[in-house]
Amino acid sequence: MTINISFQKSEYQKADTLIVGVFEDGALSDPAEILDNYLDGTLSYAIKANSKFKGKVGQALHISAYDQDFRQIIIIGVGKEADLDHKVAEEIGGKLLSTLKTYGAGQANIRLSGSHDFEKITAAEFANRIATGLHLKSYEFNKYKSKKNEKKSEGLQKLVITTNAAPEAEKLYKDTSKICDGVFLSRDLINEPPNQLHPESYAELIKDELKPLGVEVEVLDEKKMQKLGFGALLSVGQGSIRDSRLVIMKWNGNKKSKKSPLALVGKGVTFDTGGISLKPPAEMDLMKMDMGGSAAVVGAMKAIAGRKAKANVIGVVGLVENMPSDRAYRPGDIITSHAGKTIEVLNTDAEGRLVLADALTYVQEKYKPEVIIDLATLTGAIMVALGFEYCGAFANDHDLWDQLSLASSDANEKFWRMPLDEAYRKEMESEVGDLKNLGSLGRYGGACSAAGFLEHFIEDKVKWAHIDIAGTAWGKSEKPTVPKGGTGFAVRTLDRLVSHYYEARK
Numbered sequence: 001m002t003i004n005i006s007f008q009k010s011e012y013q014k015a016d017t018l019i020v021g022v023f024e025d026g027a028l029s030d031p032a033e034i035l036d037n038y039l040d041g042t043l044s045y046a047i048k049a050n051s052k053f054k055g056k057v058g059q060a061l062h063i064s065a066y067d068q069d070f071r072q073i074i075i076i077g078v079g080k081e082a083d084l085d086h087k088v089a090e091e092i093g094g095k096l097l098s099t100l101k102t103y104g105a106g107q108a109n110i111r112l113s114g115s116h117d118f119e120k121i122t123a124a125e126f127a128n129r130i131a132t133g134l135h136l137k138s139y140e141f142n143k144y145k146s147k148k149n150e151k152k153s154e155g156l157q158k159l160v161i162t163t164n165a166a167p168e169a170e171k172l173y174k175d176t177s178k179i180c181d182g183v184f185l186s187r188d189l190i191n192e193p194p195n196q197l198h199p200e201s202y203a204e205l206i207k208d209e210l211k212p213l214g215v216e217v218e219v220l221d222e223k224k225m226q227k228l229g230f231g232a233l234l235s236v237g238q239g240s241i242r243d244s245r246l247v248i249m250k251w252n253g254n255k256k257s258k259k260s261p262l263a264l265v266g267k268g269v270t271f272d273t274g275g276i277s278l279k280p281p282a283e284m285d286l287m288k289m290d291m292g293g294s295a296a297v298v299g300a301m302k303a304i305a306g307r308k309a310k311a312n313v314i315g316v317v318g319l320v321e322n323m324p325s326d327r328a329y330r331p332g333d334i335i336t337s338h339a340g341k342t343i344e345v346l347n348t349d350a351e352g353r354l355v356l357a358d359a360l361t362y363v364q365e366k367y368k369p370e371v372i373i374d375l376a377t378l379t380g381a382i383m384v385a386l387g388f389e390y391c392g393a394f395a396n397d398h399d400l401w402d403q404l405s406l407a408s409s410d411a412n413e414k415f416w417r418m419p420l421d422e423a424y425r426k427e428m429e430s431e432v433g434d435l436k437n438l439g440s441l442g443r444y445g446g447a448c449s450a451a452g453f454l455e456h457f458i459e460d461k462v463k464w465a466h467i468d469i470a471g472t473a474w475g476k477s478e479k480p481t482v483p484k485g486g487t488g489f490a491v492r493t494l495d496r497l498v499s500h501y502y503e504a505r506k
């Protein structure tokens, strides 16, 4: 569903559905009051008559109306005025879309007064964030529905947001809509079935999506990677009929900068069967989302390039399919990574760290980034620790963590800091090789030992964060602004990180 969202100052907008806000204490917003007067108290009567309507965030009250201009009014709860911030605004927007769908709105007009800023958010940003929530919620993945009527969702076509802050809101939303494009791409990639999205087709898709935006895209095939000695990444992919790929994306938005670029690295296991250490059958289909880290990187590149960010960012994704077969890598194998470190494979299902190891080494060797952020659906253990709400963020630098923390809060995505420690690094040392891919403590602290493994591939002085998104890349139930399935998690945080800390650096 594509909704045309725009901002206007003028109150009069052609629409079948009018939306006005009410606070939790029952107070009408200014536009609600004006409408209430115009309709001889219909709104206040409806609020009084419905004992369940409390004006809580996103709660809605529907009124059918006889008017030549509109046919229904939706009163939407916005909570307490003092609590209004970007997160509440996005929740209002997301929940509003569901309500508009329920009532079959085609052209809607939400009236915000916008004549004053709130304590925690400006009027323009408030309008922009309502639009953001609504836009994010409008995502649908139905390309594999063969019937036309199931494909085409009859829904909201047009939303006009009236606010005195329209010009500023419009400007903010221009970037927002590009960021949403990145989120939607990321969700699409995750939702694609693994017979369609495999390393080869994925690499092509990245080219098709990003090249038109001015992103340079380079693809390393197996031959090139063999030459470079990517023993870790290639071992994971060797059981699959599909060739592995490494895709490098370069966005040079600040040509004058002499600083090294920000590097984003993503795990792109297009399907993780576990390999010879085969996973149990229950919900194995979900392992199509094991490329969620790479989807975050690709989506972030799309957002950054789409809004022409004045920053230099390199994205690298390692694309492999982890399959069991007669030529698959085995538990017991000792393989040699691109960094030269040997790795004893103890479990072929601990494959993500092997893919990341070579991608991390390559990006450091080639681009000398000061800061690297890797993203991966790396461990089930992070889900044991944090569930589906927070991702786990490991950082070797306090400032980098602070930046990530602020960017993620702005982006309305939840990041929780996890520990890096010498002990976790030590745990990953092997008796027969340099490293092993499974910690001595097994499941205990599995997300931390995985991070400890990766740390062996980070060079001195490089600032690095590892983001384990195993619990947040996929949604089993819908949230106010995130539908079920691929969430596109971390795209917005990466975009905000670039916006706040990397744009227009000298």
Ligand code: BES
Residues within 6 Å of the ligand: 272, 274, 290, 347, 349, 350, 351, 352, 377, 378, 379, 380, 381, 437, 438, 439, 446, 470, 471
């Ligand atoms: N892709 C999985 C992690 C995962 C699990 C992501 C569930 C999303 C949802 C990863 O490759 C994996 O299999 N990890 C193992 C590691 C173990 C063998 C050390 C795990 O977490 O069980």
Ligand code: MG
Residues within 6 Å of the ligand: 272, 274, 348, 349, 350, 351, 352
């Ligand atoms: Mg695995």
Ligand code: ZN
Residues within 6 Å of the ligand: 269, 272, 290, 349, 351, 352, 377, 378
């Ligand atoms: Zn995996």
